[in-house]
Amino acid sequence: MNRHSGFRVAALAGLVALLLAIGAALRPLLPVDAVAAAPVLTDTEIGFVQDMVAHHSQAIVLVQRLDRGADPSVVALAGQIADTQRTELGMLLGWLRLAGAPVTGTEPMAWMRPRGSHRHAGVDLAHHLSTMPGMATAAELDELASARGGRAEVLFLRLMQRHHYGGIEMAAAADALLDGGEVERAARDMITGQGREAGLLGLLLETPIPHPR
Template sequence: MTRRGWVETAALVCLAVLLLAVGAALRPLVAADDRPAPLVLTDTEVGFAQDMLAHHNQALLMAQRLDSGVDPTIRALAQQISDTQRTEIGMLLGWLRMAEALAINPQPMAWMHADRSETTDHHHTGPATSATATTSAAMPGMATQAELDALAAARGADAESLFLQLMRRHHYGGIQMAQAAERQLSSGIVKQAARDMLDTQSREIGVLGLLLSRS
């Protein structure tokens, strides 16, 4: 190859390298990023999803610990509650994953406590009593470990009565949480989900109360 040929070849190679470099630099500007952007949720939405996830998980645990030999009507209600809350657990987990948030709340119920404090300030109802402060420090409606153990050990009518009492209290707690989220959020999928939970759990509380009155 002549000297001129070498020069032309080298020039072409340099031009190709330059074009590759320019193309790599411009690619982020002209090519869409295939990775989806994280779902943007407010602190209240994330806190509600995290805490309702924990709340729902205990409802599944109570249904699992119910004696399999109880009345078929109560067994069917427990299964219905379990199916509904398992579906909602999947929804809550999906939101948290898309928002790149933890599944466990490092500050449980902080979002709801803020709502209560704000409500108290706005209505000038005065400072909370020590009993109120103690209650607000825990997730509403949750069963203790001793109560869960008692449910697992109970059989027959005792198991039916204890399950209905614990689940009704649990649902009342879930309703408190959903009401707090619904008050704080102006719109969006989390607010709508809170409303749906209010509706579903209110109807189930009615059935739980009816069954308790017959036991």
């Protein structure tokens, strides 16, 4: 090794030592959040979003099983509901993807329970925790699929109105349990939007729809 090479090696070694010393000095000043980022969603948010994915999905199924020959006003409202539910469903699935969470939870409505508890405390639902409020049974879905004309319209309106009221209950529960954030804001929007649609469903139920004999 010549004299100039020796100087270069010594200079590089000194620079490396200086950088290591600076890094060690700055490490305690780094915020904790820079080392361990907060989770994208809390457990409660994930549980609510997972259940709402299932809830929204069934609303779309209800629309799909409505008789296409039903009254145009009912069909139009059903299409509007389906569009809204699909838009929100995309948002919900996006959140789960960002959080690295599965689309379905292990137990419906488990997010309503206090941590470590097997019984519900807090917002009161008139349903068992194992059942999402407002959901139609398989038999009801089959009945809607086979119904035609006025029978199909009434059955759809009743099932969707019940479905919306169930969704409002779930969103209100999430609003009560969460403390800010995008998921809580979305829950409040669902309460407003589904409440408005439930009112329209009720008006159609109260107004007899004329059918040609």
